[in-house]
Amino acid sequence: MHPPADADARRAIAPVICYPNDSLPAPDLALYRAARDGADKTGEVLVPPRDARAFRVPAGHVFRISPVEGPQVGDLNLWNAHDLSERFYSGKSRALHGTHLTTGERMWSSFPHLRPMATIIEDTLSWYGIDQYGGSVHDVIGTRCDPYTGNLLSGTQYHHCCHSNLTRALAYETGMSLHEAEPHVHDVLNVFMCTGFTRDTGQYFMKASPVRPGDHLDFFAEIDLLGALSACPGGDCSSEHSSDAAACHPLLVEVFAPQPGALDGWTSPPVNGYDRSHGR
Numbered sequence: 671m672h673p674p675a676d677a678d679a680r681r682a683i684a685p686v687i688c689y690p691n692d693s694l695p696a697p698d699l700a701l702y703r704a705a706r707d708g709a710d711k712t713g714e715v716l717v718p719p720r721d722a723r724a725f726r727v728p729a730g731h732v733f734r735i736s737p738v739e740g741p742q743v744g745d746l747n748l749w750n751a752h753d754l755s756e757r758f759y760s761g762k763s764r765a766l767h768g769t770h771l772t773t774g775e776r777m778w779s780s781f782p783h784l785r786p787m788a789t790i791i792e793d794t795l796s797w798y799g800i801d802q803y804g805g806s807v808h809d810v811i812g813t814r815c816d817p818y819t820g821n822l823l824s825g826t827q828y829h830h831c832c833h834s835n836l837t838r839a840l841a842y843e844t845g846m847s848l849h850e851a852e853p854h855v856h857d858v859l860n861v862f863m864c865t866g867f868t869r870d871t872g873q874y875f876m877k878a879s880p881v882r883p884g885d886h887l888d889f890f891a892e893i894d895l896l897g898a899l900s901a902c903p904g905g906d907c908s909s910e911h912s913s914d915a916a917a918c919h920p921l922l923v924e925v926f927a928p929q930p931g932a933l934d935g936w937t938s939p940p941v942n943g944y945d946r947s948h949g950r
């Protein structure tokens with residue numbers, strides 16, 4: 671196809687940020703961090719390699735995800751603990767904050783709720799920034815590794831992709847069957863994963879995660895949460911996923927309860943204010 675005469679001029683138009691994020695309500699990070707600093711640990715869940723576990727976090731509590739033995743990527747799903755139809759909305763979180771999340775940014779919930787489910791209050795990998803390949807950490811651009819894509823591309827039957835791990839974990843936690851649980855699994859926050867899009871072909875890429883034992887990501891639960899975390903079969907995602915080839919390590923989820931009074935004046939965010947009449 672021949673380009674039009676003004677092709678260069680059209681390409682030269684400067685981009686406009688879709689959602690200027692200075693209009694987003696800012697989280698009170700000082701309050702959240704002070705609550706965390708005085709908090710008591712109330713529980714922990716160790717997620718085995720190539721598997722997932724569910725966990726619950728009451729509103730106002732903090733949860734921390736950390737690798738314990740070596741570099742490991744995690745796939746995180748979040749639901750409203752009382753209504754699984756309200757779940758993490760990766761695409762809108764990406765539209766609001768960008769391709770990768772870090773300190774002060776939020777995991778937003780699906781329509782019609784569209785409210786913060788969790789706020790990242792500390793990210794020990796925030797130093798990484800955006801590397802020379804356009805890669806960064808904790809993306810909301812991937813989906814989750816799954817057995818259907820593996821079957822499509824190479825005819826495999828692999829059962830420990832994050833999609834299946836999350837399905838098993840949710841089924842076990844809720845008592846649902848696997849077939850009942852599966853439709854609740856959704857696109858993830860790729861915790862500790864280093865990803866981007868190639869500049870020349872626009873393809874999704876991954877590279878070895880910079881995470882090391884001692885790093886962590888801390889989240890403030892804005893509402894009562896049911897979470898599930900999969901320790902991806904890709905390990906640090908330096909080579910491949912959707913197989914048992916990569917070195918994999920456990921991930922630790924710890925939950926902390928703030929002291930009474932530490933969150934005085936704070937309440938869970940209300941559901942979105944749109945009236946849902948849709949023009950009728």
Ligand SMILES: [Zn+2]
Nearest residue numbers: 815832902903
């Ligand atoms: Zn995975």
